[in-house]
Amino acid sequence: MYFLYILECKNKSLYTGITTDVERRFNEHKNGIGGHYTRSQEVVRIAYSERHPDRSSALKRESQIKGWTRQKKLNLIQFGRP
Secondary structure (H helix, E strand, O other), X not given: OEXXXXXXXXXXXXXXXXXXXXXXXXXXXHOOOOOHHHHHOOEEEEEEEEEEOOHHHXXXXXXXXXXXXXXXXXXXHHXXXX
16 A cells, blocks of 8 residues: 655645655654655645555656646645645
8 A cells, every 4th residue: 555645845845755654754754864855845744645556556646746736736735636
């Protein structure tokens, strides 16, 4: 089981990734051992997550969301749909 997640950073930017454990990955980002971007931007909260049956589907969804506008991502976070 994999999860797609979106994190909100202190500067209000959004970071999207995948993992098998959202809480563990969030803590890694908070402690500076997550992705390159989150090492330079303080992570504030898990804004959104969704479950996927396998790595392949999570990666496809991550790629899709990374191509979205900020507003479309915010709509997903707020309403559960873009």
